[in-house]
Amino acid sequence: MQYETIIGFEVHVELSTATKVFCGCSTKFGNPANTQVCPVCLGLPGSLPVLNRKAVDYAIRAGLALSCRINRHTEFERKNYYYPDLPKNYQISQLRHSIGEGGHLDIIVDGRKKIVRINNIHLEEDAGKSIHVEYGPGKGASTSSALSTQHSALSTQHSALSTQHSALSTQHSALCSLVDLNRAGTPLLEIVSEPDIRSVEEAVAYMNALRNLLLYTQVSDCNMHEGRLRFEVNISHRPLGQTELPNFRSEIKNLASMKSAARVIEYETRRQTRALDKGEALRHDTRLWDEARGRTETMRSKEQAHDYRYFPEPDLVEVEIDDAWLERIRATLPELPAAKITRFVAQYGLPEYDAEILTASRALADYYEAAAAALTYRPSPLSAQHSALSTDPSALSTQHSALSTHPSPLSPQPSALSPQPLPLSPQHSALSTQHSSLKALSNWIMTELLRELNDRNLEPSESPISPENLAGLVKMIADGTISGKIAKDVFAEMLEGRGDPKSIVEQKGWVQVKDTGAVEAWVDDAIAANPGPAREYAEGKDRALGFLVGRIMKASKGKANPQMVNDLIRKKLRG
Numbered sequence: 001m002q003y004e005t006i007i008g009f010e011v012h013v014e015l016s017t018a019t020k021v022f023c024g025c026s027t028k029f030g031n032p033a034n035t036q037v038c039p040v041c042l043g044l045p046g047s048l049p050v051l052n053r054k055a056v057d058y059a060i061r062a063g064l065a066l067s068c069r070i071n072r073h074t075e076f077e078r079k080n081y082y083y084p085d086l087p088k089n090y091q092i093s094q095l096r097h098s099i100g101e102g103g104h105l106d107i108i109v110d111g112r113k114k115i116v117r118i119n120n121i122h123l124e125e126d127a128g129k130s131i132h133v134e135y136g137p138g139k140g141a142s143t144s145s146a147l148s149t150q151h152s153a154l155s156t157q158h159s160a161l162s163t164q165h166s167a168l169s170t171q172h173s174a175l176c177s178l179v180d181l182n183r184a185g186t187p188l189l190e191i192v193s194e195p196d197i198r199s200v201e202e203a204v205a206y207m208n209a210l211r212n213l214l215l216y217t218q219v220s221d222c223n224m225h226e227g228r229l230r231f232e233v234n235i236s237h238r239p240l241g242q243t244e245l246p247n248f249r250s251e252i253k254n255l256a257s258m259k260s261a262a263r264v265i266e267y268e269t270r271r272q273t274r275a276l277d278k279g280e281a282l283r284h285d286t287r288l289w290d291e292a293r294g295r296t297e298t299m300r301s302k303e304q305a306h307d308y309r310y311f312p313e314p315d316l317v318e319v320e321i322d323d324a325w326l327e328r329i330r331a332t333l334p335e336l337p338a339a340k341i342t343r344f345v346a347q348y349g350l351p352e353y354d355a356e357i358l359t360a361s362r363a364l365a366d367y368y369e370a371a372a373a374a375l376t377y378r379p380s381p382l383s384a385q386h387s388a389l390s391t392d393p394s395a396l397s398t399q400h401s402a403l404s405t406h407p408s409p410l411s412p413q414p415s416a417l418s419p420q421p422l423p424l425s426p427q428h429s430a431l432s433t434q435h436s437s438l439k440a441l442s443n444w445i446m447t448e449l450l451r452e453l454n455d456r457n458l459e460p461s462e463s464p465i466s467p468e469n470l471a472g473l474v475k476m477i478a479d480g481t482i483s484g485k486i487a488k489d490v491f492a493e494m495l496e497g498r499g500d501p502k503s504i505v506e507q508k509g510w511v512q513v514k515d516t517g518a519v520e521a522w523v524d525d526a527i528a529a530n531p532g533p534a535r536e537y538a539e540g541k542d543r544a545l546g547f548l549v550g551r552i553m554k555a556s557k558g559k560a561n562p563q564m565v566n567d568l569i570r571k572k573l574r575g
């Protein structure tokens with residue numbers, strides 16, 4: 001039978017506040033265990049939480065970016081459960097009065113836009129971390145030294161652990177669990193989607209789009225290696241054509257990477273559809289993902305909200321979010337990805353596909369814009385208009401398309417653009433050069449630069465090639481100083497930090513040769529050395545041209561002007 005996959009996400013994101021959500025302890029990652037704790041986040045009796053306003057600011061910010069309705073009245077509740085890394089035996093969270101509800105996030109899969117609805121976003125506190133240390137005779141050395149490091153960090157538990165350590169060493173192959181409460185109380189935003197996702201591709205697009213949006217709004221650094229962004233997948237299957245949701249679903253918690261989430265979806269799709277085919281009844285359950293074995297295992301049957309005995313947190317006041325607060329946050333929101341895509345298409349005349357890739361991270365979009373700004377052209381009667389173009393986002397494409405549709409250079413200019421008639425022809429060509437350079441810049445970034453950055457695991461802001469130097473390279477191709485082939489070599493030199501494109505080309509003597517005599521000599525040599533292809537081309541076989549041009553470019557070490565080479569071959573062999 002054919003099935004449809006139904007996926008919803010609960011995404012946990014640690015907010016980038018300097019201090020925890022209910023106390024003044026630092027949220028810094030990577031310090032020795034239990035050095036960022038106080039009576040409040042240790043859950044000691046008599047301590048009282050105080051809400052961190054910045055955490056609420058960030059939650060509102062994320063909510064607005066996700067088009068949520070921000071609830072003006074919000075309050076906290078206790079979610080009761082026992083776990084060793086949860087010292088209070090309850091987590092302060094939100095159930096009935098969350099920060100935001102009813103938002104959405106747009107994703108693009110195979111060029112098609114899809115809206116994923118957001119049920120709610122709510123603020124809660126993160127738990128601590130359990131560290132399970134296993135050591136025995138075979139692997140004693142490294143793990144027991146890891147444990148010793150832990151020992152010195154866990155100063156209060158030091159003597160207890162030392163005793164335990166020696167006891168365990170003699171027992172061999174024992175298991176020891178340590179708890180680090182540095183993370184306990186870090187503000188956590190939970191973003192709960194509706195079950196609108198239908199495939200692993202859509203799931204990956206959703207995770208990427210969400211991460212991108214959170215990075216744009218700067219509410220979190222979303223560092224997955226530090227566990228700042230974690231995924232929980234809810235997944236079920238129904239026969240294709242059925243409209244109501246299945247009466248079961250599996251929740252797979254605590255996925256630390258998008259790759260794991262994608263693997264979980266693939267695994268669960270196989271497991272669930274196989275079970276449904278066999279007529280087995282599937283249960284509502286919570287499952288754990290075993291990364292090493294690549295499978296999920298049932299942990300417990302699904303608990304319901306009432307199992308947690310939620311009740312209002314008596315130690316915190318209710319929070320009223322007024323207009324002024326909301327507007328203050330709204331005013332600081334940056335341009336978000338969807339708006340940026342629209343602007344990139346309008347301002348730079350880029351295809352939507354390019355705009356989507358370039359805006360996939362704020363840093364990459366900034367890189368493109370810095371490079372585009374560096375692509376300036378010769379000052380001319382255009383300069384006034386040029387500066388108008390750089391300040392008005394939509395002017396370039398409007399003007400460009402207006403110009404392109406004008407059949408004759410004598411047609412009157414659209415009056416909105418310029419009250420005075422300007423020489424249109426050179427302007428048109430300058431604009432199309434600019435237009436094609438802006439597109440060429442996009443191509444260089446999407447292919448060469450992104451590949452190199454990925455290989456080196458670098459962010460666009462850490463690129464070894466500055467936006468200005470990449471723009472310089474594109475300009476040198478556009479004005480014919482170097483060929484596209486040489487440009488790749490210049491790019492490789494720039495990657496190694498050997499300076500700006502102009503000085504590299506000068507040092508290496510890579511300037512394109514446009515001297516007719518020199519190019520003609522290369523052409524004559526190639527024709528003489530390859531009589532077969534030369535005859536074929538002369539007899540009308542166009543394919544032979546590529547071969548001859550290739551030979552000439554090789555002989556000239558890429559420096560012959562390709563247009564000139566083409567013209568000369570045609571002239572010599574076909575008259």
Ligand SMILES: [Zn+2]
Nearest residue numbers: 023025038041
């Ligand atoms: Zn604390």
